[in-house]
Amino acid sequence: MSTILLIEQLLNGLQSGLMLFLMAAGLTLVFGVMGLINLAHGSLYMVGAFACAGVAAATGSFWLGLAASIAAAAAAGAIVEVAVIRRLYARDHLDQVLATFALILIFSEGTRWLYGSFPLYLNVPPSLSGSVTLPGGIQYSLFRLAIIGAGLAVAVGLFLLIGKTRIGVQVRAGEADREMIAALGVDIRRLYTLVFALGAALAGMAGALVGTIQSVQVGMGEPVLILAFVVIVIGGIGSIKGALVGALLVGLTDTMGRVLLPSIFGLFMETSAATSVGAALASMAIYILMALVLIVKPGGLFGARA
Template identity: 85%
Template sequence: MSAMLLIEQALNGLQYGVMLFLMAAGLTLVFGVMGLINLAHGSLYMVGAFACAGVAAVTGNFWLGLAASLAAAAAAGAIVELTVIRRLYARDHLDQVLATFALILVFSEGTRWLFGSFPLYLDIPAALAGPITLPGGIEYPLYRLVLIGIGLAVAAGLFWLIGATRLGVRIRAGEADREMIAALGVDISRLYTIVFALGAALAGLAGALVGALQSVQVGMGEPVLILAFVVIVIGGIGSIKGALVGAILVGLTDTLGRFLLPVAFGTFLPPSEATSIGAALASMLIYILMAGVLVIRPGGLFGRA
């Protein structure tokens, strides 16, 4: 095992983490402001990926596809908020879970109906294809490096939006006391639609960006959704900072665990056993991390509870 390979894997983990952050940020915003648990967030990720793949296939331009993914996911989010989600704010979590589970069925089967069951492929734009040589002589795919950059830029933009703009003030006020800001004359239902569409757009962006690395298929959003939940539990619900730290922690733990555990077991077990035990344990590692955080801080690292 060389140090170069380790750095490469760490970068992969970072890239995975910032993409998880895009998912988790929307979820945690929607929960923080509206008190809603949204299982259909993964569907918005899928919508973004399909919109990007569809537009890129027709126009041949990845960037147009990326713009389309933002627009499609935001539009889908706004429509869903106006028709369904809006009726759920006053309901208990059970109703929210069920209604959004129903939305997943509608989105998944609807997409299967439109695009068929076969995965679509989305090519990495030509300008970003191929590796780049980092200082120290490490060859690393340029596209993944760009993803890290985009993810960190979006994170910075989000911190600015929440911390320094009028919309951000309203969002934070909505988290603190929704009756009061409604009484102060803020159109709360419009604010909710905007926040939901913003979260949806972030999910759609993540779906499109990751879609170019993997295949674009129905159900692709669900594993990511559950990982985003793990991220939120680790970071603390409603905290954007927690989502960022949690996402990078989960990304690094998962990627490095899959890389290092089989190697570690290999030092005292025969190779085939080491691989299978290492892989099985690595697949559980982030959940063990989550359990550990729960034992020490039940409210998450940056939670209020």
């Protein structure tokens, strides 16, 4: 494998990891602060993708579509939290799983009713189309570089929000002792709605950005949701730093595994067999990584609790 191809795949893994971070950051906040298992988080990712596709098709502007994806996912998240999720905080995790799984079905069928069963496609904005030449003569997609930049910017913004603002102090305090901050006069219901809407907005943004690379279709959120749960287990529940590190590890492991493993097995196996075995092991790699992390640190890399 050439050095240029290896660097390109590393960048693809970085891009994939940062998109997973947008999903996992909201999920880990909700899980860490509220103690809620939200299986419907992937549906909010889908809502953002479809909102972007619909508005971009109607206006011809990807940027208006991106804004619509964030707004639509945040609004959907806030409505779901007030109407459904708020009634689940005191219930056990089985009730939360069943209720949020029902939300997946509702979102999927509602989206199918609005948009149909056929996939939609988002065009890369003209200002970000084409490729750029990186040091070493590497040609790489300008849009994928923009996704990497956006992911890093969101990560920095979240770290500043959680670590440097009053809302961030309330979120961290709510994770540690929600009864105490409620007793101190903090409107815990409003805080929960805000956290849930923020997580939904990040998921919607990820859906819009990934929708330009893949197709936008009903059910697109469920595979990403599984990876997001793997990320927060690796990074540690409730930790934004853990979500970032875990997402990068998962993104790089998945991408590089799919590229390197078939080549490695090809050294001593037939090409068809090497491709088959390598692809199978590559799909298992992130779960093997998760198992190894849990063996060493059962609470995740940056988890405060097991």
